[in-house]
Amino acid sequence: MKKAGTFAVRRTLLAGLFLALLAGWGEARAATMTFVREYTYQAGEADSKLSSRAIALEQVKRLLLEELGTYLVSHTEVKDAALTRDEIMTYTAGQVATEIMTERWDGESYYLKAKISADPDEVARSVAALREDHEKADELAQLRNQTSESLKEIERLRRELAKARASAGPEDSAKVAAVRKEYDSAVAQVAAKEYVDQGLVLQNSGQSTRAADAFGKAIEAAPSWARPYVMRGSVYNQLQRPRQSLADLDTALRLTPKDQAALMNHGIAMLKGGRRAEGFAELQRAVSLAGPQEYRASTRAGRELLRNDMPREAVVFLTRSIQLRPNDNARAYYLRAMAYKKLGQRRNALADLRIAERQQGRPQPRRFLQ
DSSP: OHHHHHHHHHHHHHHHHHHHHHHHHHHHHHHOEEEEEEEEEEOOTTOOHHHHHHHHHHHHHHHHHHHHHHHHHHHSGGGGTTOOHHHHHHHHTTTOOOEEEEEEEOSSEEEEEEEEEEOHHHHHHHHHHHHHOHHHHHHHHHHHHHHHHHHHHHHHHHHHHHHHHHHOOGGGHHHHHHHHHHHHHHHHHHHHHHHHHHHHHHHHTTOHHHHHHHHHHHHHHOTTOHHHHHHHHHHHHHTTOHHHHHHHHHHHHHHOTTOHHHHHHHHHHHHHTTOHHHHHHHHHHHHHTOGGGHHHHHHHHHHHHHHTTOHHHHHHHHHHHHHHSSSSOHHHHHHHHHHHHHTTOHHHHHHHHHHHHHHHTSOOOOGGGO
């Protein structure tokens, strides 16, 4: 009788646990929200199925991100972060994947229905963290600006192409061909953005190899666009593949010789490949092009030099960062403390660590000083 009673109690406990797990699973599922939007692009005379799809997809993504951003502002911690709607749309672009539900092309218009599914609270936390990751935030902002400019350029070239064709003079054929080439290049860049977005989501979820593959597809779609080369080069640096990184970044710098992100990653790849002097010089060039964000670029250069066992050179960049922003630069002080420790300058290291603690408002890890 006692055994039967014990069994009944265990069965009740197991049933309760099972119900609790189901309830928790249901809550987890309920936390995920889905946003659905539609967009129809009316094709012009210059448009093909490819160009119409590329433009329609980019526009429906913007509608989805705008809807998600509006929800985040109203219902999550993002509302207290003093972020603009454009900033939220920019930062969420690298966090959520767009899924195409339906698409149709009838020769005159391209219809797309797409959705994004995400946990708003999780996205809000990612957005808040991304705001502090200035390198990624700047990259996403630059990508959004480039795409906006491409869409404007496409619209301008559509009008110009229609005007050139309307004149229909023999002498205008070369002009039509030139405008058409520009138009196709701008469309290819917007089409490639589909793969760039996929790569960003994969990279942010820690799937670097798959991210590199997605950026590779973007390169195939728009071989004259520098940004995917820079992004894949950065991923190759993360994967410790400096030779492949340098190949991509060499191409990016041929396309845009003064691209600050390309130069920074190029210098990092040189360091990883053992070309220390060249890498140091390349980082100097990258920092010189950073403009108002020079202190951030100097901090990143110092961090990479420290990672590659070049503490003396790291101090040069980190000191520059601190000179540019002495009162709110805990990261640079902490990194310089690590560099000083490697150089055997423990007193300087401790002084920098204490400043980092005051600026950060909390103790910093001290294990490296032991």
